[in-house]
Amino acid sequence: MTKRCKFFYAICQVLLKHQGPIHEFTLSMRANGSCVEIDHILLNLARRNTVKKLKLDLNGEYKLPVSLFSLHRLTDLQLKDCYLACDPSFNGFGSLTVLYPEGLIIDENRLLRLLSSCPLLKRLTLNYDDNFYTSVTNLFKCLPVLEYLSVWSFIASFPLPNELPTMLVHLKYLRMEYACSGHEEWLDFFVFFYQKLPKLGETYLGK
Template sequence: MDRISKLPVGVIETILCLLPIQEAARTSILSKEWRYHWIKIPKLVFIEDQFQEWTRGPKPSAIELRLNKPSKRKDMAKRCRFFYAIYQVLLMHEGPIHDFTLSMKVDTSCVEIDHIILHLSKKNTLKILKLDFEAGGDEGHRLPISLFSLHHLTSLYLNGCALYQKRSFNEFGCLTTLYLSSVWTHMKTLHRLLSSCPLLKRLTLGHGMTILYDVEGSTIVDLFECLPVIEYLYVTLFGLEVILST
């Protein structure tokens, strides 16, 4: 007797959310009943390093092994396969996406990331967003304006990104958790961001933060005035580490 297939849909979705996305997709071959379960899971996680383990191409040549340096063409091919897989999942996905994670190396040519964020903003069901980037340049990936259209976010985790949004915004009325690490931004931008989060309870400004001060802009002290209901605060700036918890 197939007891798993008789489980409630919510339980099946929870099980599939615990699997790597590649494994979740492979459950579609189990039976007709399972063909479309995986395209409805509300949590999507894409980690480039794990994806490469599942899609290994041809073995490197003897020259590449001797130089210990894979060709740029093969690196580009892996990156294309990774983004293609993400696009396919997003295009096939049905129902809301509540939790989305993207972890990868980035460079100045990752316009595909902007396309993914734009797609998520149009769906506008996201509650948790995690962008974990290993930047090849100094700043990391500059996030697009569509990020600020994710009105229902409750948790936002950014690592290896650049925030240079000059326009005012007040779209993060539901945000309760904000984690920033290795993020480049202006003090005014950070001030506007925190001002748009009236429900923010947990804030982390972690290692690698680069805050550019304007000539006549906000100061670090002004940031704390934007946190009326804060319960947990972790700040590491200029070699100073501060942890406050209530």
Template sequence: MDRISKLPPGIIETVLCLLPIQEAARTSILSKEWRYDWTKIPKLVFIEEDAFEVSTDGDDLSVLEQTFDRPSERKMMTNRCKLFYAIYQVLLVHEGPINEFTLCMPVDGSCVEIDHIIRHLSKKNTVKILKLDFNGSYRLPLSLFSFHQLTELYLNGCVLDHQPSSIGFGSLTTLNMQEIWTCDKTLLRLLSSCPLLKRLTINSDGGTIDESGDLTMADLFECLQGIEYLTVWCFIFLSFLPFPRKLPTTLVHLKYLCMECVCFCHIYALPIFVILIRSSPNLEKLKLVVTEDEVLDESYMGSSTLEDYSDISSEHLNELEILHLRNYENGLVFLKLILAKSPVLKKVKISLWDQLAKDEKFQISKILFSSPCASPVRKIIVS
């Protein structure tokens, strides 16, 4: 018997999990001992771009490949058909729990094959990490909300328009949503059903969040009292007007805040930042990603001064990062404000917009290095 076959089952399982599923299935031809090992791996990853190639030599076919009857059929099947067929066959012969499941493919609208896959996994009720990356607008089925063991959920290119009577996400600690089509009420219904949520990412750029008109920013953060790491598309907050001066719920656990698609010249930009800083007394790292397109209607333009926010402080902030900063007044006001109000700030990293003129870059750098700092910043990086 070879040395690999003598390895403990747990190590063999780990090795098989590192292989693409079609390669893991091919290990069934190695020996009788290996024939069914691949059917027990707890991590399944299916990506349409992966070539589900099949051998034409019948003696070398794995259990998975033998499900295709003739070489001509194997050759004519499209990648998508191969993918769905492979998933069905893997789920049919799989033994034991499936702890992690990933499906990545472009989908627009409904897809009954994916609906069946999600329904099957929800009935198995062992999945802890679910990643659905569709890069389109796939309408999620109701069965998604029956994954009672989920701890991590990643959604990309999905339509979320259900408001089920019950959502089984009581164990969810990580929720990552990219390019999501939903409404504010559905979003809050989902977040309020995740009492253990620690990490949240919401990026609706490419998607949309419809407004009902009767929910506020305070309602949103009432669902996020235990959040520790928050990454959010800045303009999502425009769905939750009006803004309070300070949130009624203090985000005492929030340590990391990343705001994407920041537009400093927008009239609501600085108020949003200040509200969150006022309500996050233990914030340690703040990251802002400035949008490349800051051309807005003049009715959304606004400016502020340091005096408008002189009462804020960030006692625990030790790292600040701003990407693609431009020479806008509000952006520089905010930068000076943070420097002046963060007594333990240790690292500042500023990445300037690459299309800025040299004199503009010099001006921003001069402001940064000459502005009063509440702490002796140990490391300042301007690029």
């Protein structure tokens, strides 16, 4: 039996023998393309439906199965280096308050739909290696109670809206790096947010 097989066998045995709820689960490994073993692990977690914090660092292009969308009790979700295609029947993560998708392979429409399905989301960190284009208005419309936003290499050069959505009054922390192309845009962006967001206590804009 290979080390990889032994690794998955050990995880499955622990999950099968564990009788109580599982509130946190972390898996960090390389998984390119499909991986039946990870599919089975996530399906097992979905059947229990007790996980509140899930971290998947898969260092590849593993396609997450639809069973992920059955984890309705999630409050903290971290997805790194994997592929996500939203299930058409997905009704949302109603309890999710923290989302950290780093290097997540997903198109703009699916990402905005994912964000819109998390009505209680308070902390969002978007970390991408390549510029991911979307309008600032479309992004913020998905985040009604957001308090913490950290963005890296996500929003390229864009015109600022005249007004921000009223729901952004909750935003307390804003960090944006490599999000605009010119110095003047950075300055305008900083002034705009500082004036429009009454609760904003800490802001960092860098490049």
